[in-house]
Amino acid sequence: MINLETPRKFEFLVSQAHQVATEIFRANSRKYDRDEHTYPKELDMLAAVIDGMNEGGALRGAGAGGVGEGNGSKRKSRDGNRNGSNIASLLGLTELSWGDVGLLLTMPRQGLGQAAIAAVADDEQLERFGGKWAAMAITEPEAGSDSAAIRTTATLEGDEYVLNGEKIFVTAGDRAELIVVWATLDREQGRAAIKSFVVERDNPGLILERLEHKLGIRASDTADFRLENCRIPKDNLLGSPEIERGRGFAGVMQTFDNTRPLVAGMAIGVARACLERTRELLSEAGVEVDYDLPPHAQVAAASELIAMESDWEAARLLTMQAAWMADNNKPNSLQASMAKAKAGRTATDIALRCVALCGSIGYGERELLEKWARDVKILDLFEGTQQIQLLIVARHLLGKTSAELK
Numbered sequence: 001m002i003n004l005e006t007p008r009k010f011e012f013l014v015s016q017a018h019q020v021a022t023e024i025f026r027a028n029s030r031k032y033d034r035d036e037h038t039y040p041k042e043l044d045m046l047a048a049v050i051d052g053m054n055e056g057g058a059l060r061g062a063g064a065g066g067v068g069e070g071n072g073s074k075r076k077s078r079d080g081n082r083n084g085s086n087i088a089s090l091l092g093l094t095e096l097s098w099g100d101v102g103l104l105l106t107m108p109r110q111g112l113g114q115a116a117i118a119a120v121a122d123d124e125q126l127e128r129f130g131g132k133w134a135a136m137a138i139t140e141p142e143a144g145s146d147s148a149a150i151r152t153t154a155t156l157e158g159d160e161y162v163l164n165g166e167k168i169f170v171t172a173g174d175r176a177e178l179i180v181v182w183a184t185l186d187r188e189q190g191r192a193a194i195k196s197f198v199v200e201r202d203n204p205g206l207i208l209e210r211l212e213h214k215l216g217i218r219a220s221d222t223a224d225f226r227l228e229n230c231r232i233p234k235d236n237l238l239g240s241p242e243i244e245r246g247r248g249f250a251g252v253m254q255t256f257d258n259t260r261p262l263v264a265g266m267a268i269g270v271a272r273a274c275l276e277r278t279r280e281l282l283s284e285a286g287v288e289v290d291y292d293l294p295p296h297a298q299v300a301a302a303s304e305l306i307a308m309e310s311d312w313e314a315a316r317l318l319t320m321q322a323a324w325m326a327d328n329n330k331p332n333s334l335q336a337s338m339a340k341a342k343a344g345r346t347a348t349d350i351a352l353r354c355v356a357l358c359g360s361i362g363y364g365e366r367e368l369l370e371k372w373a374r375d376v377k378i379l380d381l382f383e384g385t386q387q388i389q390l391l392i393v394a395r396h397l398l399g400k401t402s403a404e405l406k
């Protein structure tokens, strides 16, 4: 049984996130959408506040780095349900995305790479890397949706791994302190040989090639890198260095079970912003939604808004379920992909329909609706596209392996 209200212990976290979303993110939204590649310096002050709150325990688990912490924990409430760091992260990131998802993606300490570190790092690695801003570098020119096609190699030489290859579209890649790089120990051995390695951003073998110009989330830097004889201590390999057939890739892929609900949550946050602003604009135009009347008894615009809100609610509930399952040690790969597919598609659809409902006001730069319609698309693309999530769902439901259903 899932309690679908915000757990009382996270109410403070949500209200703090809402304040940041309103006063810092919304206030700077347009500025950094225009000034692509300029670092939002307002976030430095925020990082210091977050560090202080984390030390005091107030924001425990509120960012991507917190996910996975809750998995395996023995702490449970009396009825066996646990709302831990996955739900906390989801609620915090959803609220911040309501403010501005581009700024969230470039917020110090929030990189999705920390989710990989939290999931598989040992105690010594957690001590070295925990709390640092970590980006995630999986994608290569020849390996997008098919991560098993990764060509970047990691070769053990003495006490070091030497990495060579190319990584593209790395969110926060230029600004992060660490980059979690996926590379293969032996291409002949396929998926099982793919491991993740922590590379310090200032490693001279990690060469920045370019920063992308993008449709949306323009406040967030997206970097392409070349790894050229990039030497890292062998202790920077996350997880086991052994190539165990059928296990290694499953290990790194499990990070997605924690991060996909978070990306779904970001989509839910942006979509809520669209719905709220559209309801206000419709109200200013004399169109009021009457929730006591059935949709067919309302004017068409109000009826459309209600239909979008119910679709949004379905996406939100699926996402909460996936994060709650992670907090309660229940296998959630299916639900994580369902949530990501539903939330990504629904939020993209809602953002464009809100622009349409508001007409020229929705399309112009005086409103943030046009920006949200551009920002939201990425949430249906990275961490696995819409089509890939549906493929994963189909494999689970039909009991097929990735070799049987491509």
Ligand SMILES: Cc1cc2nc3c(=O)[nH]c(=O)nc-3n(C[C@H](O)[C@H](O)[C@H](O)COP(=O)(O)OP(=O)(O)OC[C@H]3O[C@@H](n4cnc5c(N)ncnc54)[C@H](O)[C@@H]3O)c2cc1C
Binding pocket: 135, 136, 137, 138, 139, 143, 144, 145, 146, 168, 169, 170, 171, 172, 214, 222, 378, 381, 382, 383, 384, 385, 386, 387, 388, 391, 406
């Ligand atoms: C702004 C931005 C930020 C990003 N951030 C990161 C990051 O931080 N780290 C990182 O590693 N990557 C990142 N990415 C990369 C992103 O994860 C990939 O773009 C995504 O995985 C898709 O890969 P691709 O672009 O190579 O498309 P492709 O894999 O070439 O896919 C192209 C199209 O074909 C479809 N398709 C592919 N295979 C199948 C199939 N088997 N069945 C049905 N349809 C299929 C896809 O859904 C898509 O519509 C980012 C990308 C962008 C745009």
